[in-house]
Amino acid sequence: MNILVCVKRVPAPGARIVLTDDGQDIDTRHLGFTTSPHEECAVEAAVQLTEKHGGSVTVLTLGPPEAVEQLRYSVSVGAHRVVLAPAPTTEWDPEATAAALVEAIGQLESDSPFDLILFGNESADSGGYQVGIRVARALGRPVINGLKGIEINGGEMVGRRETEEGYEVYRLPLPAVAGAKEGITLPRYPTLPGRLKSRRATIEETPVHLTPGAQEMVRLLNPVEEQTETIILGHGAEAAPGVVRLLEKVGLL
Amino acid sequence: MSLILVFVDNDRGSFSPTGPEALTPAQSLADHLGARLEVATVGEAGRTALEQLGLPGHVVSHPILSDYAPEAYGEALAQLADHVGASVMMAAGDDRGAEVMAHAATVLDRPLVANVTEIVTAEETGATWEMMRTRWGGSLAEKTRLRSSRKLLTIAPHTFPAPGPGANPPRPADIFPPELPEHLARTRVVERIRLTEGLTLATAPVVVSGGRGVGSAENFAILEELAELLGGVVGCSRVATNNGWRPHSDQVGQTGTRIAPDLYIACGISGAVQHWVGCMASQQILAINTDPEAPLVTKADYAVIGDLHEVLAAVIAEIRAGKP
Numbered sequence: 175m176n177i178l179v180c181v182k183r184v185p186a187p188g189a190r191i192v193l194t195d196d197g198q199d200i201d202t203r204h205l206g207f208t209t210s211p212h213e214e215c216a217v218e219a220a221v222q223l224t225e226k227h228g229g230s231v232t233v234l235t236l237g238p239p240e241a242v243e244q245l246r247y248s249v250s251v252g253a254h255r256v257v258l259a260p261a262p263t264t265e266w267d268p269e270a271t272a273a274a275l276v277e278a279i280g281q282l283e284s285d286s287p288f289d290l291i292l293f294g295n296e297s298a299d300s301g302g303y304q305v306g307i308r309v310a311r312a313l314g315r316p317v318i319n320g321l322k323g324i325e326i327n328g329g330e331m332v333g334r335r336e337t338e339e340g341y342e343v344y345r346l347p348l349p350a351v352a353g354a355k356e357g358i359t360l361p362r363y364p365t366l367p368g369r370l371k372s373r374r375a376t377i378e379e380t381p382v383h384l385t386p387g388a389q390e391m392v393r394l395l396n397p398v399e400e401q402t403e404t405i406i407l408g409h410g411a412e413a414a415p416g417v418v419r420l421l422e423k424v425g426l427l
Numbered sequence: 428m429s430l431i432l433v434f435v436d437n438d439r440g441s442f443s444p445t446g447p448e449a450l451t452p453a454q455s456l457a458d459h460l461g462a463r464l465e466v467a468t469v470g471e472a473g474r475t476a477l478e479q480l481g482l483p484g485h486v487v488s489h490p491i492l493s494d495y496a497p498e499a500y501g502e503a504l505a506q507l508a509d510h511v512g513a514s515v516m517m518a519a520g521d522d523r524g525a526e527v528m529a530h531a532a533t534v535l536d537r538p539l540v541a542n543v544t545e546i547v548t549a550e551e552t553g554a555t556w557e558m559m560r561t562r563w564g565g566s567l568a569e570k571t572r573l574r575s576s577r578k579l580l581t582i583a584p585h586t587f588p589a590p591g592p593g594a595n596p597p598r599p600a601d602i603f604p605p606e607l608p609e610h611l612a613r614t615r616v617v618e619r620i621r622l623t624e625g626l627t628l629a630t631a632p633v634v635v636s637g638g639r640g641v642g643s644a645e646n647f648a649i650l651e652e653l654a655e656l657l658g659g660v661v662g663c664s665r666v667a668t669n670n671g672w673r674p675h676s677d678q679v680g681q682t683g684t685r686i687a688p689d690l691y692i693a694c695g696i697s698g699a700v701q702h703w704v705g706c707m708a709s710q711q712i713l714a715i716n717t718d719p720e721a722p723l724v725t726k727a728d729y730a731v732i733g734d735l736h737e738v739l740a741a742v743i744a745e746i747r748a749g750k751p
Contacts, residue, residue, distance in 0.1 A: 187700055189722030191567050200567075211665075211682045269538055296525075296541075298681070298701075300569075301562055303520070303541045303581070304529035311533040316498065316613045319526045334620075336676075338629065342495070343618035356682040357675030360668070388538040392557065392570040402726055407713075410733035411741035417713070418745045420729055424690045424711060426633050426657045427746065 175229030175326060177220040178288040180275055180306075181213040181248065183241040184299045190396075197393035199264060200299075209244045212294030216354035218361040219324055220292055221252035227326055229289070230254040232282065234380075236261050236274050242377050250364035250372035257282060257378045267387035268300075272308035274382040279313070281380050287313075287349045290331060295320050295353040310351035318344045319353035429462045429552040432513035434504055434531075435480075436523045437473030438495065445521045447589035449582040450480070453517050454590070456546060462515070467507055467603070469500050474600060481595025485511070485603045492607075495523065496615035501530020503605035508535065510603065513577075514552040520581035532579045540573055542583040552578070564681030565707075566700040585685075585708065626660050628677065628684045633659030633692065636679055636706070637667055640695015640716065640735055644672040649739045650694060656746055662686070664696045680705035694735040698723025715739070 185205045192201040209217070220231045232255040233248040235241045245256035259278040266274070279291070291313075293306030303319075310317030323334030323341070326348075333344045333352055346352070364372070407416035421427045433453045435446045450466070457464040467485040468477045469492050477484045487507055491499045504527060508516050516531065518524035520542045532539035545559040553576045561583050562569050628634060635654040637647055647661060654661045663673040665680055679686055681701040691709035696702060698714075698721060706712065707726075714727035715735045724730045731738050 187563070187566070189698055189700065189703075191563065191700055193567075267538065268541075298564075299562060301541060301564065302539070303525040304532065304539050307526065307529040308533045311530070318497065318614050319529075320522050337619075338627070339619075340622040341620040342616045343620065344614060345617050347613055357668075357678070360671065360675070388574045389540055390572045390574070392572050394562070395559075395568040395570065397565070397568045399726075402728060404714075404725060404727050405729050406719075407729050407731050408733075409731070411737050413731040413733065413738060414741035414745040417731060417738070417742045418749065420711075420713060421657065421690070421746070424633075426659075426690060427749075 175224055175227040175290070176232070176288050177223060177229065178232045178234060178279065178282065178291045179213065179217050179220050179253070180291070180293050181217065181233055181235050181244060182210045182294070182297045182299070183207050183235060183237045183244045184210045184297065193394050193396065197395065199394070207240070207243060209247065210294050210298040211356045212296065212298075212354055214361050215356045215358050216292040216294055217248050217251060217253060219354055219359050220290070222359060223290070223324070223326060232257060232288070234259065234275070234278055234282065236271060236278070236382065238264065245377055246372040246375060247364065249375040250368040251362055252368070255378070256375060257380055259380045259382045261384055263384070265391050266384050267389040268302035268304045269308065269387040269389070270384050272305050272312065274384050275305065275309050276312045277382045278380045279309070289348045291315075291349075291351045293351070293353045295355045306351055306353045313351070315349050315351050316346040317351040317353070318346060321352050321354050322358050324352060324354070324358060429460060429514045430512055431457050431462050431464050431515040431517065432508055432511060433464065433466050434516065434518040434524065434527065435466055435468050435477070436518070436527065437468050437470065437476055440472040440476060442473075442476050443519070443521055443523065445519045445584040446524065447480070448584065448587045449517045449519045449524070450590050451587040452543075452546065452582055456515070456549060460549065460552060462552065465511060465513075467504065469503065477600050478597045479592070480590070481598050484598070484600030486600050487603050487605060489605050489607050491609070491612045491615070494616045496612060497523070497526045497530055498614045499607050499611035500527045502534055502607060502611060505531045505534035506605040507603050515578045515580070517580050517582060519584055521584050525581050528579055528581050535577065535579070537577050537579055538573060538575050539579045539581070540571060541581050543580045544568070544583045544586045563700060564704040566681075566704050628660055628662055628679065628686055631660040632688055633657045633690045634662045634679070634686055634688045635659060635692045635694065636662035636664065636696060637694045637735070638664035638696030639666045641667065641672065646736065647672060649736060649743070653692070653739055653743055656743065659688070664702050693723050693727070694739065696723050697721045698726065
C-alpha cells in the first residue's frame, strides 16, 4: 500500500488577516505557517492506512523552500518519504498547480504507481476546489472528493462522504485519487522520537515547470465587515437575568 | 447570441438548498450581455424541479447517471456545453457543484474560477473578465482576472438569493443523452447510510458552542445542559476538536460546519477567522468570555464578560427558576 499525499504550506492567521500594502499577499511577518487543515488530516489518514496494511507514505509539496518545515512535520507524524517541488513564486493558478503536480508525480512513479493519492478537499488559502480532480483526470484514475472516511478493501478504496442525512459510500478501484476533509480522522501530535527523526529526514527535490495559467490574481482585499456595537449584558453570574431576557426575545424560552 | 448554461444539481429529485442561487447572477449576466440563459440538471428525477424554473432546460440522461457520479456528471455536462455551444457555464460552489464543475473544466481543458461573488467587468463573453471571489472560506476577497474564450465559474454559496418560486411559468425541458464510457460508473454512489438524528448543527435554532475556555471534555456537560433546555445543539471550535474534547461533527468553521441559527452562544471562543466564517451567518451572536478584547466578543451582538462556567450555571439556574 503506497500512498502519496499532496500538501500545501499556508499561513496560520489569527483574528484578522492583514495584507501587504500592495495587496499581493498576506502579511506573514508575524504569522506562523502550517499544513492546510484538510491535508494535515489526509496525512494522518494515510499513515493509519499503512499502519494497518503496510507500505509507505510519501508527502509531496509544491511550494517555497520554507515548505520543508511542513514536510519535516509530516515525517514527525509518520510519513516515510518527503519531496519538495520548488516553486519560484507564491501565486499559481489551479491549472498550473495541477500540471506541476502531474509532472512531479510522473517522476516519483517511475517504478510503479501509487495505490492511492490523497489531496485536501480544497486548500485553506486559495481554495480552488479542483487541483486533485485535475491531477486524477490527467493520470486517468478515478477520483472522489470530500471524504470523511476511507478504508482499503482488497483492490478497492471505500470512501464515506457526509451528507445532510448521513453518509454516501463510494467504492473506487485502485489506483485511485481522493480529496479528504478535516474530520476524516484526528491528526496525532508528533512524539519526541518522531521529532528527532524528522530533523534527520532527507528532503528530496523534484524540479517542475510552473507556467502561468489563464486565471490571474489581481489583488487581495479584506471584505467589508459590518461594524457591530456589542451590547455587554453584564459580568459573571450577575449577567444571568440579561441573558434570559435575550433568550426570551429571540423566542427560545 | 452567446449562451450561458447553469448546472443545478438535484439529489433524487430535489435541488440542493444553494443550487439555484447561481441562477440569480447568471440572469443578471445574461441581461447585461444580451445572452441566452439555459439550465441543466442530471437525471430524470430532476425533471420536475428543472421545469418549474421556467427556463430553457436540459435533462441530462444516461443509465450511468442513475445516481450521483461526479466523473460521469462532469463528462456529460462538458458534452452538453459543447452541444449547445455554451460560452459560459456556472453552478453553485457547494460540494457537488464544485466537484462536478472541476470535472467539466478538466474535460473541456478550461480554467475554473471557484466561489465567485461578483462579476466586475464582462463586456462580452469571449473577452477577459474581472471577478471577485472568496479565499480563506470567505475571510478574504480576491480580485481575479480570467482569460479564456469559454468561462467556467462556481458561485460562492449564500451570496445571492435563489430566484423566487414561480418567477417564470413552468416549461418543458429537452432530454440530452451524453455518450459515456461504461467505466465512469466507477465513482457512483453505491450505498447511503442514514443516521437517525434529530437536530443537527446546520438546522438547530440555537447552537451553544465551546472553545479553549471550556477546558476539558467533561466541562462540556454544562453546555449540553443549556442546549437541551433551549432546544438546540452543542457546537465547538477547532481547538476543542483537536484536543479530543468533541467529535469533528460538532465543529463550527471553515473546515467544519457553517451554521446560521437564530442565536449562536460562543463560550470561551476567541474567534480566529476560520471560526468566524463558520458562525457569521447567525442571526444573533452572544459571546461569553473572560477577555473583553477577544475578537469574537467585539464582533458579537451581545457579550457577557466572565468565566463561562459561572455564567452558564447562573443562566441555567435562572431559566429553571422561571419555569413553572
